[in-house]
Amino acid sequence: MAYACWANASCAAACAGDFERSLECADRGLAVVRGVLPANEVHLLAGRAHILVRLGRIDEARAAAEAEVELAARLDNPDLRAVAQHDRGMVALAEGDLERAESLLAAALDAGAPVSRPMARLARAQALLGLERLDEAEAQLRATALEPVGPSDFPGTLVPRLTRLQGLIAAARGDRELAERRLGEAVEGWRRYVPDAGPGDRYVATLADLGRPPVAGLVEPARELEVVLAELASLTAVAG
Amino acid sequence: MPAFSETAISRAPPEEVWKLLYDPARFPEWWVGVASVDAQEPAGTPTSRFSYVPEGQPDVSLLQLLETSGDDRRIVVSCLVFDYRFEWRLEPMGDGRATSIGVLVDVPEAQAPRFDMVREAIGRSVAALAALAARA
Numbered sequence: 001m002a003y004a005c006w007a008n009a010s011c012a013a014a015c016a017g018d019f020e021r022s023l024e025c026a027d028r029g030l031a032v033v034r035g036v037l038p039a040n041e042v043h044l045l046a047g048r049a050h051i052l053v054r055l056g057r058i059d060e061a062r063a064a065a066e067a068e069v070e071l072a073a074r075l076d077n078p079d080l081r082a083v084a085q086h087d088r089g090m091v092a093l094a095e096g097d098l099e100r101a102e103s104l105l106a107a108a109l110d111a112g113a114p115v116s117r118p119m120a121r122l123a124r125a126q127a128l129l130g131l132e133r134l135d136e137a138e139a140q141l142r143a144t145a146l147e148p149v150g151p152s153d154f155p156g157t158l159v160p161r162l163t164r165l166q167g168l169i170a171a172a173r174g175d176r177e178l179a180e181r182r183l184g185e186a187v188e189g190w191r192r193y194v195p196d197a198g199p200g201d202r203y204v205a206t207l208a209d210l211g212r213p214p215v216a217g218l219v220e221p222a223r224e225l226e227v228v229l230a231e232l233a234s235l236t237a238v239a240g
Numbered sequence: 241m242p243a244f245s246e247t248a249i250s251r252a253p254p255e256e257v258w259k260l261l262y263d264p265a266r267f268p269e270w271w272v273g274v275a276s277v278d279a280q281e282p283a284g285t286p287t288s289r290f291s292y293v294p295e296g297q298p299d300v301s302l303l304q305l306l307e308t309s310g311d312d313r314r315i316v317v318s319c320l321v322f323d324y325r326f327e328w329r330l331e332p333m334g335d336g337r338a339t340s341i342g343v344l345v346d347v348p349e350a351q352a353p354r355f356d357m358v359r360e361a362i363g364r365s366v367a368a369l370a371a372l373a374a375r376a
Contacts, residue, residue: 142336145258149308149315156288159263162255192265 002032003040010047014054014218023051042072042080046087050216053094065091082113086120087216093127102127116217117147118158125165134169141165157219160189164228171235183232190225242347242355246363247340250370254332254339257373261315261328264290264306270368272361289320323348324358339373341366 006029013022026047033040045068052061065088072084089104105124109117125140141162149155167182250257260266268274275295288306303320317326325346333340345362347355 139336141255142253142332145253145255145330146313146332148312149262151308153308155262155306155308159259163259166255189263 003029003037003044005029006032007040007044007047010044010051014051019051019055023048023055026051038071038075039077039080042068042075042084045071046083046216049087049091050218053091054218058091058095061091062095078111079114082108082111083115085111086113086115089120089127090123090216093123096130098127098130102131116153118144118149118153119161119217121147122158122161122165129165129168129172132172134172137165137169141169152217154217154219156193157221157224160186160224160228163189164231167228168231176235179235180232183228183235186228187225187232190221190228193221194225241349242352243345244347244355244359244362245342245344246359246366247342248366248370249333250339250341250373251337252339252370252373252376253337254330256376257330257339257341257369259376260369260373261330262306262308264288264292264304267292270365270372272365272368322351324351326362339370341370 006025010022010025010029013019013025026044030041030044030048033044035041045064049061049064049068052058052064065084069081069084069088072080075081085104086108089101089108092098092101092104102124105120105127108115109120109124113120121140121144125137125144128134128137128140144158144162147153149158163182164186167179167186170176170182171179260270264277267277273295275293275298277290277292278301289303290306291301291303294300294302302322305316305318305320307316307318308314309316313329315328317328318324327344327346329342329344331340331342332338343362343366345358347358351358
């Protein structure tokens, strides 16, 4: 009961944009389950890692994700192990360790990790893009479109995410016209969701579908829009 | 319940068709009879409700539900006013450079007199979707 309370409080704080409070709640939950409920501890470590990434505290996020991987390995639960690989991969992506991110996300996908597979594919595509393995990145986008999509995959947000990566791949190939078009489409896609009515539905969707901390899949359309606008501006500046 | 299916082959990779199918705001570009779309729900909602204004009927707004399934690759659009149900599926073809687009349509008994008209419109819509994706 205490675990659920702290996990939910952590999620609610993250959905409200209070990531410091979210982290505090995750840590209170961790204190309750540590050494008692190891599977729940894995989930809270995952939440902690994702919150810390969001706060830009990458070293601590890496430590949390590695603790999650280590604990999942000790539990010898294939699903938890695959989830932990995914989470460690996401942290690696955030810190720019692209080789590691790509291999961990690939392993998690191959193992059937019960995470958002379309989102994991897009993250893997982003890592491949950074590694200049453009054909493989494009193949991941194609695979994304062929994954089953459920409510917790945030279907409405997948299109601008995928389109953005198409734009970045086009830019990496030197096709500026296509890059601008795709990034422009992504901007339009995110603009339709800003301002957002509130993330409450997303919170419920993730909790219900995956039983994982929704922090891991929090969608912030305004922030996504800012990122794509900056990338588009950067492309235009280079062109100019 | 009367039903029919339509298919088309697009010379676009699956992701281009997918982008159009997952984005109701772009339905007016290919779905015959859809003049405009509005009232889209915010990003990430488990299901997406939207309404569209039929061509030639600017005072009418028809509420729709777009659902996806985590178990397979179906995308289902249901008309919440007239109970039509459109179940879309995409299959990659060849080396993934082309896509087979299929739609299974359930027509409610009450709409049976419009069966042929709906089938003709959906046939044109599938073809338009295939062509639009190929131009993207």
